[in-house]
Structure formats: C-alpha cells, structure tokens
Amino acid sequence: MDNIDYQHIFDDISHELKSFDEQGEVASYIPELKNVDPQKFGAHLTTIENEHFSFGDSTEKFSIQSISKVLSLSLALKICGDKVWDRVGVEPSGSAFNSLVQLEYEKGIPRNPLINAGAIVICDILVEYLDDPKSEVLDFIRGITGLSSIGYSQKVAESERRTGYRNYSLVNLMKDFGNIHNDTETVLDLYFTLCSIEMTCKELAQTFLFLASGGVSSMVNKTIVSPTGAKRINSIMQMCGFYDEAGEFAFTTGLPGKSGVGGGIVAIHPEKYCIAVWSPKLNLKGNSYKGMKTLELLTAKTKSSIFE
C-alpha cells in the first residue's frame, strides 16, 4: 500500500472543480444521453487492497457507452486469444473515432479494438463463438464482480440503432473487405446493446479493477484474463482509449483508460487502483471535460502516473 490519502485528494479535487469553468456539451445524438443532467459529477476509486473512496454522484447509473468496448475485447481475448489480432490492429487511430477513411485505406482491418469499427469486429467474433451473445456477454461482465445490478438499457440500444447509419456503413465496408462474417443486423444488435450498458462509478471501478491486478478479480477470486492479457489490454487503452486525444491524456494524466460519450471515464494504475469518473459534458474531442480534469489532478496530486 502506498499510504496515499485518496479521500483527502478526492475532497480537494471535487472542491477545486466545483468552481470550475463549465465547458463542453452533453452528447445529443440520442434523447437518452441528451436528457441527462449536465451537472452530474462523481468518482469512485478502488485500490487493489480493496479500499474504496468516492465523491459526488458516484452511485448513480449512467450509460457507459464505449467503455464497454474494453469488456467485449476482454471476453474475445479470453475466448479466442491472439487470433483476435488477425482481424484488428493495436495502433492508435490518429483521427476522428469513426472515420471510414483509414478503414478503407487499411483494407477493412480496423486500427484497434476501441474505435467503433474495431469494436464491431470484436462483436462479430463474439457472435461467431457464443450461442446467445447478448446474455453471455452480460453474464461475463456481471461475473467479474458478481454484481447482478449491471444491465443493458433497451431504450438506449434502440436509439443507438435508429441513428447508427455510420456504423451500418462501417459494417458494410468491412463486409466488402471480408472482415465481417455474420449477419449485419445480428452483429450491430450486439454492438448497440453493449453501448447501452449502465453502471455507477462504483460498479465501473469494481468491474475494471481486474486490469490493475494482473487479470484477477479479487471480488470473486477469479482470473478474468491472463496477466499478459491484462497488460496488453492496458497498453491498448493507453494508446487508443481517447480517440484523437490519447496523446493528450497520456501527457496530462498518464494512465491507461477509456472514455465514453455518456461522460464516463475509467482509468487503471497497475498494481495500485482503478478509478471511474462521470461528468456528462464532453470536450470537442468527445471526452468528458471534467472527467479528464479529475484524472489529471489525481495523478498530479499523487505523483503517480505510470510515466514517473
């Protein structure tokens, strides 16, 4: 244990950011995200010694959106190992998060599993291997912590589907290149459903803690992924977890992490802790404005990024 008083630091951060200039816009492409109270703000940190610290709206559910891409990747790696990398890369995308340009240029192989195209390929793999993908993926996610309170929002999933033309475009382009093997609707149904998962900051921090502990979930005393798997997922989050702001996040915060347009961010300090933060207003790159600030302050105040 590193004897850092996280609760004190949390109090400082939430105090500092209270008077913080409010910037950014709540995601508005579906009503379920648009109608969230933009003032919501909370965080939860769990150490690998199972200590808990939190502030604000840390026990309120929100739509984790793209953060779920890390969990579907974890399951795909568990199921079929390195074969995953035949169909998706591990390089940062360096451009808009759902750009078709790069996908066309690279012959239908998405640059990494945390951009939309890559996460859709992961869904295609899961559809291939699972009998009832939606319920089995949910079982896997709940199984990490044993928390059966985690679930999908059918309303969000349905809204995603109705406005998801660009994802339909991605699937069909990848089909043209032979990198989607299953029916478009089945694959996208899983994809949109995974985007709709709702968790609290506390549930998120508990769920992702296995990535700080070499792949083991201490809550259920179970290996979720191998130590190498955990290390690799962390490296992919570091390189690709923040769309075209991955470098900025490494530069200011210095932790592997993943954001979602619902305003959530999860970040890992290997061998130390997992933190989840939520604030719905997004910056121009699509990442939670206050969430980014929270994590920057955390690693500055604790002097504990992975790069120092």
Place this chain on the structure above:
Amino acid sequence: MDNIDYQHIFDDISHELKSFDEQGEVASYIPELKNVDPQKFGAHLTTIENEHFSFGDSTEKFSIQSISKVLSLSLALKICGDKVWDRVGVEPSGSAFNSLVQLEYEKGIPRNPLINAGAIVICDILVEYLDDPKSEVLDFIRGITGLSSIGYSQKVAESERRTGYRNYSLVNLMKDFGNIHNDTETVLDLYFTLCSIEMTCKELAQTFLFLASGGVSSMVNKTIVSPTGAKRINSIMQMCGFYDEAGEFAFTTGLPGKSGVGGGIVAIHPEKYCIAVWSPKLNLKGNSYKGMKTLELLTAKTKSSIFE
C-alpha cells in the same frame, strides 16, 4: 532495488536471439548507414541504483539518428517550457513517419515532436533561443553525463543534407503555414547535425537514465528536466516513439522508448532502469528488428512493463 538478475536475463536473450531468423534490411539511403556491419548486436542496461549490465557490441559507436529527437525536445522544454506545445502536438501520427499529408491537413502543426516535422520545429525553437545552436546542444547532451566522448559525425550530417529533400519539403510547407521562423538552411543544418550524433549503447543508456529518475542525472548530480517534464517526455515516447508501430511496441514491450534508423532503440522503465539496444537491420516500419525482440523478451522475462 527489485532484485532482478538482469545479467542472467541478458545472457538468455543474447543466446536466444543468436539463433534467431535474421530479418530486415539495414537503412541504405546514405552510405554511412548502409556500410555498417548488419551483424552488430549489443545492449546496455543501467538501473537507477547505477548498476550496469551489457552484452555484445555495447561499447561500439553507432549513429543514434532519431533517438536524438528526445534530447533536443528535452532542451527545448528546459528553455521555454510549455510554449513548445503551441507549435507542436502530443498525439501519435498514425501513418508514415515523415508524411506531408497530415501536416498539411493540420495546418503546419506537426502531431508530435518525435516525427521529422516536429523535430524540425524543435530545431527552429532552439535556433531562436541559442547563440550557437550546434555546440550548445552538444554541450547540453554531454552535460547530462559528463561524457565528452559523445559527438557529431560531420560525414553523416553532410550525407543527410544531400538526400534530405523531403525534410526541405517539410520545412517549406511549415514556413507556408508560419510555423518555421528562421532560415531554412540554418534550421536544417541543426536538424541534420543532431541526426548524426554517435553513441555507444552504454553512453545512450547513461544519457537517457535521467528520464527514469524524475529528470535528475545521478552521474552529474544535476536536474536535467523537472519531474513533470520527465513524465511528459516519457508519455510522448510511449505514444509516438516508434512511428506507425507505437501501438505494437506498447503491446509487446510496454515501455516508453525511441528508435532510430541506425538500428538503435532506447527504452525507459520509470524508477527502475534505462536500456539501449543496437542491431542495424530494420523491419518494414523502420525499427530495429532484433532491438524490438530484445526489449519484448526483457519485459516478458522480468514481468516488468509499465502496464502490469
């Protein structure tokens, strides 16, 4: 100290890679690189407790090429701090290392200081602030360790200049966007000269050790950059140090690092060690084939990447 027997691990690695299938090609765009013996292979690791481990051709000089970009960045940050980031970004480039496309798209602001365009902007900054840039930069580099044996190769610098049309193209494009302030020849003279620095693996490991020690060089007992500066340089190396293979290096090795077309690679484990490795044959992405393998084996055998 972590009680890892690095020498034993080094012996294993050099033994394993001896019988290793020889792949890749030595850089051939200038005679000085083309004529290097492709069989050269060596490494040197220095811990922050000042222990030394090595194998092979670790005390032979080679052209560090782009590895020097980290050192010129360090000096620019020391001199003018965060103003550097008005003129160059911190995002991975996600494409060929000297591509003009992205530079044009992003209005003459290079994505990061470790691609050619970005390193040229850093040179422009140094030309602005220093009276005699070439000798003052060399003084800075020598000053990190006190080793006066480190120097430029005028022959390599001259060859770089003669074949450097693409760098002339970059400078002029950035001039068009107003992001180069000084005379083309002066800026490129510094740039090509910095590419020509020659070091041994041992000198490299000693020089870069300050990035593992919060910015302090223990050899000369001096602060080279601030702790925050060291952390940020490490994050930039992590995100941008291996051209379009940065994700792959994070995935397989998991350390901040920087490669050069001379076949050298330097990598940092914060609070633990700095390692330099040299093998001239490059893979298709322009990084040392055997050097990459060496570092992958090192972090696998020591279970000590920054992502676990």
Place this chain on the structure above:
Amino acid sequence: MDNIDYQHIFDDISHELKSFDEQGEVASYIPELKNVDPQKFGAHLTTIENEHFSFGDSTEKFSIQSISKVLSLSLALKICGDKVWDRVGVEPSGSAFNSLVQLEYEKGIPRNPLINAGAIVICDILVEYLDDPKSEVLDFIRGITGLSSIGYSQKVAESERRTGYRNYSLVNLMKDFGNIHNDTETVLDLYFTLCSIEMTCKELAQTFLFLASGGVSSMVNKTIVSPTGAKRINSIMQMCGFYDEAGEFAFTTGLPGKSGVGGGIVAIHPEKYCIAVWSPKLNLKGNSYKGMKTLELLTAKTKSSIFE
C-alpha cells in the same frame, strides 16, 4: 453532313484491332459478367441524320452497367431540374470510382452523378418522385427510342445486390449526412436494377443519340431533355464518365462518354453522332480496353474530337 465514310473507318478499326495485343480482364465480381465471352467485340454508330454503321457483335445484348447512370440522371433532371444539384456535384472525382474517402470529406455530397454514390442519390430522388420507380424508369428509357426490347436482367440485379456491400456502406454514410431520404433497400433495389439493363450496341447508340441532337430523339420525335440539359449531361460525361481515367479519355479520344464494367462505352459527338462500342476486357482503371482504343482511333481517323 460531314461526308465521312464511317463504314470504311469502322472496317479499318476492326481490322487493326483484330491483331491487337489482348490485354485486360473481364469483370469477375458477379458470375453474369465473368462468364461473358471475352472475345466479343462490336460497335454501332448512328449519325444525327439517322445513318447507321456497325461492325462485329453490335446486335448482341450485354450488361450496360454504369452507362445507365446517364439515363437515370436524365430522368431526374427532367423531373426536378436544377434541384438535383443541391444533392450531388459536377466535379470529377479524381480517385477510385466508389471511394468512401472523398464522400466523407465532402459531407455526404457525392462529387458527381456518375460515380456510384452520386447515382445512388439520383435513385433516391427518383424513388421520391415516382410511384413505381423501376417500371417508370424503364418506360422512360424505352420511350427514348420506342424499343420495347430493352429490359432489366433480374439475375444480374440479384447478383449485384448480393455483392453490393460497398454500396450499402455508401448509402448508410450518406444517410448519416442526411443525403438519402428513403429506405435503404428500396433505393438500392432501384440502383442494382438499373445496373442490370441489357442493350445491344445498336440500341445503346440509338438511345443516347438525343444527347447529340440537343435533347431531341428523332426516332420518336420527342424532346427527352432540354438543349441546356443535353449540353450539361454531355459536360458531366466529359468530366466524370471514366472514373479516374476521364482525363486520359479526353486526351486521347476527346468526346463526352460513359463506360460500364460490362465492357460497353457510349460516346457523343454533339451535332454529329453517337457511338456505342463493346469489348468485355477491362483495363486497370475499369474501362473497356479495346473500347477505348476503338474510340481513340475513330476520332483520330475522322479528325473530329470536340477539342479540334
């Protein structure tokens, strides 16, 4: 009349090209195109004075494919005039004929109506204005000449649909930008059906003759499009009719024209004639190899391109 002995010139051309080095490949993405005899070769020229000249397989049906894009454009212009240009441009595409890159860059507005994306927008417009689009478009096409022998191939349309993932991708990308208003399947059903039209060279030359006659079809004594409409369609064919080889065709042949992957090409000499040529082997840019050569020889021998 210009007193050119077209039949003599045709005899020369067919003789010259008989001993011609056979290059190119028959389109192979659907069986109906792949199984066509690659040796087929024929042409038909109709003057505005209603003289007819032909050689080879000029009365055999083939799949006109993208040539039909000019006819659906004609009908859309007839129905809703310049409003068409709010949704599609008139500039050459300068890259692969169905590239998504440019479409994304230009916010879902296809560069012109003769690339796939643009022709799909035209289909969307026709679906909007017509009660029974497929039969009404066929009526329009047959109505140009009164030839009821012209028809769709349900087999080809079905094959196109089965392999048309990239067109599904285009539709969905344009939906995302708001430039497709109707149901995906309805729009693409019309698009694929139009690609499947089968004509002989003679029927093609007769059908397109109205574009050489200021928009009037002399066969049925009817105005098909206005004189300005005809002039503009010709200009679009000149600029955009040959994918990324439009400049080459202007340079060597110098007539407005349109090619299809079935190996057909139609070309117009305003106030003079319309010619259709067919040879299934395609060059690397997707245009009929021998067809291009035939037209080059025709304008060279008659000294009658529009640029001289």
Place this chain on the structure above:
Amino acid sequence: MDNIDYQHIFDDISHELKSFDEQGEVASYIPELKNVDPQKFGAHLTTIENEHFSFGDSTEKFSIQSISKVLSLSLALKICGDKVWDRVGVEPSGSAFNSLVQLEYEKGIPRNPLINAGAIVICDILVEYLDDPKSEVLDFIRGITGLSSIGYSQKVAESERRTGYRNYSLVNLMKDFGNIHNDTETVLDLYFTLCSIEMTCKELAQTFLFLASGGVSSMVNKTIVSPTGAKRINSIMQMCGFYDEAGEFAFTTGLPGKSGVGGGIVAIHPEKYCIAVWSPKLNLKGNSYKGMKTLELLTAKTKSSIFE
C-alpha cells in the same frame, strides 16, 4: 463564319454585369496583385477569321499568372513531345490546386501540367532543354503573335519568390521522388518568372488563338504546335484548367479554358474563336467571379459550347 454578332452580345454582357452583385476578393498574397483596382473589367474575342470584339479594360496589362502554364506546356510539347507524359499526368486534380497530399500519394508525379506541381515539372523540362530558359520562353510566347510588347514583371516574380514556400515544398517533395532533375532555385526562378507575365486581354486572345486553329498562328503564319498537340492542350484545359471548379466551368460554360489568380481567364472554341476576359475579384475557388459569369453568358447567348 457563323454570323454571330459578338459585339452585340458583348455589349449585352457588359451591361448585364455592370449592375451585377459584386462578389469575391482580389488575390492578396503579394502586393502587386492586391493593389490592382478591383473594378477593372474587360474582354477581347478574336475569331479564327481574325475579327476582333472587345469591351471595357481590354487593352490594359494585367498579371496572367497561371494562364502562362498553358504556354510553357505548349513549348515543352513542341520540344520533347510525348516524353512530357512520363513525368506528369493528364487527370483532373479534384482538390485544392496546390495540394501536397495527392502528389505524395502519386509518388511525385503531378496529376496534370496545369496545377503548380505539374507546371514546375514542365519548368524543369524547359531548364533541361534550353540554354537561357527565361529569355527563350519569352521569345516563344512573343513569337506566337509577333507582339514584342509582352513581357515579364520582375517585381511580381520577386514577390512570388518571397512568398512561394509551398512551391519550394512541392519541388523538394518531387526531388525526393526523383521527378525534378535540376537545381531548385533555377527551376523555381523560371516558374515564378512565368507567373509574372503581363498581357492585355487583346494580347491574350491573340496569343491563344492558335489553339482554336489546329495549332497554327495566323498572325505570323506559323505552326506553333501540331493539330494533335492543340487538341490535347485543349482537352487538358477542359479537364484541369480551373482547379477544383473544372466541372463547374464545363457545366456552365462548356469551353476549354484556363484561369489565373490575377483575375484573367482565357477560353477556346475550336474552329471558332479565342476569348480573354479580366476581372480581378476571385470566387472561393480562386477563379475570376465576373470572368466566369462573362463566359457563361457568352456560350448561353451564342448557344455555342463544345457540348452542344
């Protein structure tokens, strides 16, 4: 002769456009262009029967800028024929007129000789073949008409050089690909000098008339280029003469032509006439706003584009 009363049509056009909403901006990157009176407006038309028609400021000198690219191309074709096409293409560029992106993608071969990169390659060819390129090119241009009043503006050439960083960038990129053989400064000196040619509308129309007459200049009774050469230059002007507005110009006007940022446009109706028009205000694509309108009205009123 076609019995069109061009003078009457000119009077109508100049009257119509007098009350015309003034749009666009004068080019401002060099003082010599910026300080031109934006109200200047004139045109001159010469028929192949040597009739002359004009209005407005048709006898005032202006900077023809990129219009000169057609003349240097003509000379290069005269000197070394089809070998020119080994080093530059004939396809429209489909993007910003001096974009580096496409040039890099296409390995240093410019898409056509009327974009900056292509015109620079033409200059490189002329430097290769001529002893005193600047004076010999001027001799060639004067020789088309015998008008010794045509000349360079040293002041404009010098201003171009001082702000021409992007052209330096293009040259160096092409050098990297091996497509520039001579010294950068020598090639660009010729290029910038050619941009600085000054002519009146009357001189321009007389100079370019050979392209309407199968390559023959009737003023000096001399063959300037072969009939095939003239036809091909016309086709290239049609496809590439107006940057990313070539399709628009074909669509609205329907003549081969070339514009310059000085506000001049020259256009050819083969076997009929050559027209030059001048109005300094440019539209967003960099073409003369009123010049474009003048030519659109001319072909509409005479019903005489090459596409009808």
